[in-house]
Amino acid sequence: MVHANSLYGPLDPAPDAGYEDAPPRMGFFTDTSVCIGCKACEVACKEWNDVPASGLDLLGMSYDNTGALTANSWRHVAFVEQPRPSGWATPAFEDTPAGPPVSAATATFGAETATHTGTDPGIPSGSPGAAARMVGGSEFLGMPGAQPPGRGTGVEGRSDFRWLMMSDVCKHCTHAACLDVCPTGSLFRTEFGTVVVQEDICNGCGYCISACPYGVIDQRKNDGRAWKCTLCYDRLGAGMTPACAQACPTESIQYGPLEELRGRAAARVATLHGRGVSEARLYGHDPNDGVGGDGAFFLLLDEPEVYGLPPDPVVTTRDLPKMWKRAGLAAVTMAAAAAVAFIGGRP
Amino acid sequence: MAEAHPVGFQWVMEAKRRGAKVFHVDPRFTRTSALADSYLPIRAGTDIALLGGVVRYILENELDFREYVVSYTNAATIVNDDYRDTEDLHGLFSGFKEKNASYDQTSWQYHGHEQNGTRDTETQRETAAGLEHESHGAPVNGQTERDETLQHPRCVYQILKRHFARYTPEMVERICGISQEKFLELAQAWTENSGRNRTGMLVYSVGWTQHTVGVQYIRTGAIIQLLLGNVGRPGGGVMALRGHASIQGSTDIPTLFNLLPGYLPMPHHADHPTFDEWVDSIRHPGQKGFWGNARAYGVNLLKAYWGDAATAENDYCYGYMPRMTGDHGTYQQVLNMIDGKVKGYFLLGQNPAVGSAHGRAQRLGMANLDWLVVRDLFMIESATFWQNGPETETGEIVPEQCRTEVFFLPAASHVEKEGTFTQTQRLLQWREKAVEPPGDARSELWFFYHLGRIIRDRLATSPLPRDRALLDLNWNYPTHGPLAEPSAESVLYEINGYDVASGRPLASFTEMKDDGSTAGGCWIYTGVYADGVNQAARRKPGSEQDLVAAEWGWAWPANRRILYNRASADPDGRPWSERKKYVWWDAEKGEWTGYDVPDFEKTKAPSFRPPSGAAGVAAIAGDDPFVLQGDGKGWLYAPTGVLDGPLPTHYEPAESPVRNPLYRQQSNPTRKVYTHPINTLNPSPPEAHSDVFPYVFTVSRLTEHHTAGGMSRTVRPLAELQPEMFVEVSPELAVERGLNHLCWAHLITTRAAIEAKVLVTDRLTPLRVEGRIIHQIWLPYHFGYQGLVTGDSANDLFGITLDPNVLIQESKVGTCDIRPGRRPRGRELLDVVVDYRRRSGNLNPHYPPMVTTDDAASDSDQEA
C-alpha cells in the first residue's frame, strides 16, 4: 500500500509498510542533559548483540575512544570539552589562576587520529579546523578566530567550562533511505516501526551506507555485510527494553512508544528552559523534518553538528521521482540523438 | 561519583531532577562535575580545612540544630581541665609522647573520667584498634558532667568553637585554593538544607579515607552532620561508597587481621590472655549500651567455631584463638616478605601488584616467598610479576631464579556462585547463582571448605595439641552438585545463630546466651535467618512497600534501616517534623513505633532516667539515641578511641609541596611510618629539597575500568573504551614541562618512574595556594602489564605511610615530578630514580620528622 507520503512527510511507517493493526511505534529519546558518559550503553549493546571489537586505540578525543558509529559500534558516546558556560552550572574555573583554554588545540590532535575499527572505512581522520571550531560551539560559524572573552581560545584565562556527553545511535527514520535503496530487501521495517538488517539476506552491495544521511550504517571488514543498531528487535519481540536503555543508569536513554517519548521530551525542554538552560533543544523529534522524524531522537545542548549530527538531513528518496524523470528525459534525448545521427545523415 | 559509581549516581540525577543542587569538590573536573551545579577544584589532601571551614561557619553563625545538638550530642559535656588544644600547642594536642609519636589520651577525657580504660595507644595503632569502633563508640564511663547552656569554657561546644576558630573562609582559600565566594555558596547550601524539615546526607569514598588523616576526614563530616541534626534521621547520615561489592560485609565478617565477626577485637597476646579479660576489654564494666552483652557475643562466636568442643569448662576453646602480637597489616606483611619473614601468601580477588601502594615493594615481597596462591577470574599481575613485572626489566627479579612457587586457581565470578552482598547501608542481599562456573573455576566457599576438609583429614591422627584447634572445628556443611559445592545457606544459618539443643535459628541477638546454649557466627547478623527463612533473599518491590521497604533484603542489626533512628524524634519522642517523621513514641501504647525498627528499647519512655550506677542497656536514658556509645550521645568530640586527636585538624599530606598554613605541625604527628630500605619518602616542607618534587598527583578511577583492572582490562568491550594508560595535566603544566597531547610523559618519585600518554585538558586547573601556583596531576590506577590493554601502574609512585587509626595507606595524594618522553628502560630506570633521591637530599631511606612544631621558620603558623 503506497501512501501519499511514502517518500516524504509525516507518516506512521509500520502501517505504511503493510502491517495490519501494528503495535505503537517504539523508539528512543536520548536526553543528553543527564548523560554521564558511562558508556554502559556501548557495552550492553556489544554484549547483547555480540558485536565484534572496534579497536584498541587511544584517540585523544576527550574520553571518546570509540570515535563514531560503525558496523562494530552501534552505540557511540560522544565527548565534547568546551570552555563555554553551561546553563545550569556556576563557572567552573572562575577564580583559579588558569590560563587560556587548550580544548580547541587538543581537539585538533584528536581530529587527526584515525583507527581501524574492524569496519570499512573505519574512522577516517577529520579536519583539524572543524574540530577546533567544535569546542567554541556553533556560535562561531562564519566568524573565524573571533572568540568571546575568557572563552574559546582567547588569551584570557578560562573560567567557564562544560563537558558535553551524548550517546548516539541509529535514528530509525520515518523515511529510511537505507531501507528504500536496499536492492535485496535485506533491510526491512519492523512492526514497531524500526529498521533492521537481515544478515542472512544482505549481500554487501553497500548502497545503504551511501544513502544514510546520518552516516550510521556501515560495512564490516572480513564480512562484507552492512550492520547497524536493530533497536534490539529480538528483545522488543519479547516485550523487553533494548539493552542500552536497560543499562542506562540515569535514564538518559529512554525507550517507549514514540508519541509518549515526544511528549516527555517537550516537557523536559520546557523544564530546562525554565531553569535557564536556554541551549537545550530537541533534534529529530519533528515529523515534518527532512526524514519525517526519527524513531530515535535527542535532547541536545549545542548545535547538532557539534555532536557529529547533520544539522538538517533530508532523505535522499524525497527527490527520487524527479530523479527518474530526469533520467527518462536523458534516455529519450540519448535515443533521439542516435536516431537523428543515423536518419539525419541519410542521403 | 558518576565516574566510579555511575549506577548509584542515578539517585543524584533523580534528586537533581527534583531541584536538588549538586556540589562537586574534586581536584579534577570529572563526569560528576559535568552534571554538578557547582564544581569546586580543591588541592588534594586539604578536605579537613574545607570541612573545618564549614564547621566554623555553622558555629560562628549559630546555624546548628540547637535542640538536637544539646540533647543528642556531647556538645554540653565538660572536658578534663588538663586538655590542651592544637590552638595552644602549634598543632599538637595535649598528651603527645615524642618517644613513640603517640598520644596519652588521659587529658582528653570527660571531666571526672581520669582513668582511660583502653590499651596503650601505640598498641592500638599497631592493631588498627580504631576499626573496632565501626559498630560502637570507644569506651567511656556513662556518667558525665554537662552544661546544657553550652557556656562552660570547657564544654565540648566551646572547645569545638575555639578549635575551628581559625578555619576562616580566607584560610580555606589559602589552603584549598577554593575561592571564598564558592566556599560560602557551599556552606550556605549545606546549612540551609538541614533542620527540622530538611536533612542532608554526606556521601564519601576512598578519596576521603586513603590519607594519613583519613579517619579524621570522616570525623569532620560527622561533626557537621551532628551539628546540623542529620544523623539518625531519614535522608541524613554519612554514607561510604564502597570500592567493591560487599566491602561492608568484609568488615562485618572481616578479612582484617585485627577483627573478628561483629567487630569483636582479635585477641592480643598481652592484653587478652584469658577469655574473661578479652570479654571485659570489650564490654567495659560500668559502660552504657549494648556492649554490656559482649560476653554472650563472644561465647556464641566460639560455639559457632568449635561447636560441642567449646564448653564453659575450657572457656569455649578461647585458647584455640590466634593472638595478635602487633601489626600484621598488609603493608607490614609485605615488608616482612621482603625481609624473608613470611613464607606463604594467599591472594583472593586481590591484585596488590597493581592495586596497592608502592607496587615495587609488593612485587619484590611476593618474589621472596616459598609459595603464593592466587585465586582470580583472570591471570592477573600478582600471578605473573615474576615473569612480566617491571622488575624483570630492571633485573631486580630474574624469572629463572625467582624462588616463589605460584599456584594460580581460577575463581568463580559473582554470577557463578551464591551468597550475600552487604552494601554500604548494611543491607544484606542474597545473590543466586546464574550459571555454573566454567572449567576448574570454583567459589571461595568451595575452596575453603574443601581445603579445611582435606587438611583435617591429613591431621586426623595427629597427636599434637597444636592441631586440636583444627580438628575440633565445627566443619560440617552440607554439599550438593557434582562439584560438592557447600550450601551457602547453611553458612548463613550458622552466621545467624541457633539454639544448640533444638537447632532453632535465633530471631535476634538479644536471644544469645552466654552459657553455651546458643551459637552464632556474627551477632550483628542474627535475624538474617530468623524462622529458618533466608531474610536476605526477600525481593518485594519497593513499589509494593512504604519508603523504608523493610521487606527488601535484610539490614543488620535487626533489619534496622537507619541506625540511632530514635534521633528522628525530639527528646520527648515526637517527630521533629511531619515531613521527616520516621520513628516516634506512642504514648497510648507506651512503646516506640514508626516506619522502621526503632533503634531503642521498645518500651523505654523518653522521660526515663537511669538510676546512678546503672550499667549496660539499663543505663541508657530515654533521650540517649546513640545506644552503642558509652554515654549514649553523638560525639562531636572524641574523648578516646581516635588516636590522632579528639578533634579533626588539618595536617598536610605526608608528601606535600606546601608548608602547613595553619600550624607549625606539618603533617599528622601520629601517622604510621614504616622505616624500611625500600620505603623512601619525598621531602616536604619545612625540610629542604621538597622542590625536587614540585607537583601534587592524585589517582582515582575511570568509569570504564574496575580497580586494578583484572575484571576490565581483560574484557574486550571494556578494554577498548580506555585502551591506554594516560595522565591528565592542565595546559599550564603542559607548557611548563613541554608536554604535548597524546605524546609520552613519565612521572618520577623516590619510589619509581612510570610513563603514560599525556592528555592535556582544560578539566585540570592550577590552584593558587599560599600565593603560589600549585599544579595537580591526575592518573587512573587501573593499568598493569597483563590483559588486553596494558600500561604502567600509578600506584608504583606511592610510598607507604598510613593513617594511625585503621592503618589505611595514603594513596590519594603524593608529590612527584613529570617530564616529557618515555621513561628510561632497564637499569637506567633505577638510575633515574636514584638520581632524584640524590637530588632530594638523601640516598638513604628518607623519613620526614614526625614533629615540626619547633620550626617557626615559616609565617604559616598563626602564632609564630
Place this chain on the structure above:
Amino acid sequence: MTGPTPADPNEPAGARLPEFRIDRPADGQRRRGTGRGWRGRGAGGEQVTVPPVDFTSYYGRPILKPPVWKHDIAGYLFTGGLAAGSALIAAGAQLTGRPRLRQVSRGTALGGIAASTYLLVHDLGRPDRFHHMLRVAKLTSPMSVGTWILTAFGPLAGVAAVAEVAPLLPRHGALGLARRLAPPVGDVAGLVAAATAPALATYTGVLLADTAVPSWHDAYPALPFVFAGSALAAACGVGLIAAPAAETAPVRRLALAAAAIELAGGHRLERMGLTSEPYRQGRSGRLMRAGRALLAVGATAALLSGRSRALSALSGAALLASSVATRFGVFEAGVTSARDPKYTVVPQRERRDQEGDRSPAEKRT
C-alpha cells in the same frame, strides 16, 4: 614512539603558551592521520596550528560514511555506458545497413555488459549472494531497477552479438538451420536491446544521485545527461576506432551530439554551489577537466577526421578516454564530498538558516 622535545629548563613558564593557541595562520607541515591511530605521526610536540574554517563538526570527522564502493563501480559506470551506447549504434547500423559497424558495436555491447556484470558482482561484500538482487524489484532502489535492466539487456545483447558469428557456421545440417535463423533473431534481439539501452545508460545517474553523498545527490538533474553523453561518446569511440570510415559518418555526427549532451549536463555540475567544489578541485576536479578536454578533442577530431583512419582512431581513443575520466571523476567527487563534513554541514545549515525556524526556543515543539 618518540616523545616531545623537552622544554628548556630555564624557559619561563608560559613561554610556549602560544603553541596551544589555534587562531594563528596555518604554517608548517601538517601531520596526516594514519590508519594506526596517532602512532605513525611524526614526533609529538610540533605546533598546533589550524587553517581558518567556518563550520563546526565532531572532531572534524565525516558525518557521513564515505561510499564503500570500490573503483569497480566507477569502472562499471564506464562499461555499462559503453554497452548501452554500442547497442544503440548497433541498432542504427543494422537499420541503415552498416554491417561492420553493426558487428563491432554488437561485440562491444556484449563485452561491455559482460565486464559490467563482473564488476558489479566483484564489488559486492558477499559476491556469492549476488543473486539476492533478484529477490525483489523496487522502484525506490535504483540498484534494483538497474539489476532488472541489466537482466533484460544482457541476454539480448548477447544474442545479438552471437548472431554475428552465423556466417562462420556450416551451410548444412542443424547448424545450417541456425546459420539461417541467426541473423533475423539477432536483429530482433539487437533492436530490443537498443530499446532498453538508454535506460541502462542513464539509470546510473539516479543510482549515484539517490544517496546522501552531497555532490552526487545535488547533481541529480545533471548526472543522467552527463552519463548519457558519456555513454554515447564511449560507444562512438569504439566505432570510430574499429569500423571502416565508410560506415562511421553517423557515428561522427553522434559523437558531436554526445559531446553536446555531456557538456550541457556537465555545466550544471559546476553550478550547484559548495557541493560543486569536488567537481572543480583536487583529483576529481582534474579528472573532470581531463574528461571535458578529451571530449572536445575527440568530437572535433571526429568532425574533421572525414575518411582519415588515423584521425578517426585518435578521435575514438580520445572519446573513450574522456568517458573513463568523466566516470572516475564523478565517482571520486562523490567520495570526496562524503569524506569532508563541510559538504554535509554547510549546505544544510544554509538551508536551515533560510528556513530560519530552528532557534532552540522554537525547537521545543
